Amino acid sequence: MSTKKVLRPTLRLMLALVAVTALWSVGALAQPADADGPAAVEAPAGDAALPAEADEPITYKSLFQILKNGGVMMIPLFVCSFFMLVFVFERAISLRRGRIVPGPFVKRFLHQVREGKFDRESALVLCEESSSPVAEVFGAVVKKWGRPSVEIEQTIIDAEDRVAPGLRAYVRLFSAVATISPLLGLLGTVVGMIRLFDAISDADAMGRTELLAAGISEALLTTAAGLLIAIPALLFHLYFVGRVERLLMAIDELAQELAGYVSAEALHDDRRRGKGRSPNAA
Numbered sequence: 001m002s003t004k005k006v007l008r009p010t011l012r013l014m015l016a017l018v019a020v021t022a023l024w025s026v027g028a029l030a031q032p033a034d035a036d037g038p039a040a041v042e043a044p045a046g047d048a049a050l051p052a053e054a055d056e057p058i059t060y061k062s063l064f065q066i067l068k069n070g071g072v073m074m075i076p077l078f079v080c081s082f083f084m085l086v087f088v089f090e091r092a093i094s095l096r097r098g099r100i101v102p103g104p105f106v107k108r109f110l111h112q113v114r115e116g117k118f119d120r121e122s123a124l125v126l127c128e129e130s131s132s133p134v135a136e137v138f139g140a141v142v143k144k145w146g147r148p149s150v151e152i153e154q155t156i157i158d159a160e161d162r163v164a165p166g167l168r169a170y171v172r173l174f175s176a177v178a179t180i181s182p183l184l185g186l187l188g189t190v191v192g193m194i195r196l197f198d199a200i201s202d203a204d205a206m207g208r209t210e211l212l213a214a215g216i217s218e219a220l221l222t223t224a225a226g227l228l229i230a231i232p233a234l235l236f237h238l239y240f241v242g243r244v245e246r247l248l249m250a251i252d253e254l255a256q257e258l259a260g261y262v263s264a265e266a267l268h269d270d271r272r273r274g275k276g277r278s279p280n281a282a
Contacts, residue, residue: 073188073222080177080184081229084236087170091240095167100247101134106254109138113261120145133163133247137255141262149263156255160248167244174237178230185226192219 093099109126112118118126120142127139140159144152196219260266 071188071192071218071222073184073191074225076184077181077188077222077225077229080181080233084174084177084229084233087173088236091170091236094169095240095243095247097247097250100132100167101250101254102130102132105130105132106134110254110257110261113258133167134251134254136163137251138258141255141258145262146264146267149259149265152259152263156252156259159255160252163251164244164248167247168241171237171240171244174233174240178234178237181226181230181233182223183226185223188222188226189219192222 105126109118109123113123123142123145124139127135127142137156137159140155141152144155193216196216
């Protein structure tokens with residue numbers, strides 16, 4: 001599977017997320033709102049005789065209004081959440097076990113090497129055709145066909161070090177989002193509180209506790225949003241780190257098994273038993 005084939009579904013998912021986000025934003029902006037912000041539900045005309053408390057309008061806030069009340073710091077928080085969702089889909093696709101360690105390829109390759117149906121050149125060709133991370137490690141081992149096991153062990157370590165960065169790509173982004181989002185939320189809250197107390201100091205707010213309570217609730221929106229983004233980001237980071245480690249362990253186990261078939265010691269034992277697996281060394 002080539003890199004272009006892997007990136008195509010990821011790009012389609014990113015474009016789909018952008019389209020959904022744009023449609024949601026347009027729908028939110030199109031919602032009607034009164035001049036004072038929240039909309040009101042008027043009482044029916046036939047209920048004029050009800051008490052005054054029943055005539056009070058029922059107010060609500062749309063999601064767009066809640067985000068707008070959070071202030072300008074909601075913009076970078078929204079960007080963080082957007083990129084987190086995009087790369088969750090990207091990593092979920094890229095770290096599929098069937099792409100990293102394709103079962104049919106591994107079983108056929110190890111079986112044919114074990115049965116002596118492969119020489120060095122044909123094994124290399126098959127590894128190049130697969131182009132998966134496990135095939136890259138297998139190819140490095142096959143190049144050391146007929147060499148001592150100690151040398152093959154070092155080759156396996158070097159090959160795993162080369163494929164590991166590709167598996168760990170973008171995983172640190174989740175850690176960055178988990179760290180930055182609460183800080184952005186806290187910054188938004190501090191800025192909102194400064195603006196609130198500045199407005200109260202310039203207004204006749206003596207005894208108006210509802211003004212202070214409303215302002216504090218709006219200022220705390222950014223902290224809540226930051227935590228709502230940071231907690232899933234941290235969980236995704238831990239999940240994908242563990243997934244990468246499990247995949248690397250699986251690759252290492254399979255490479256060690258292959259080394260047990262193509263090392264100089266294994267080939268010597270096979271010749272003694274008459275299996276005749278040719279080293280075909282370069």
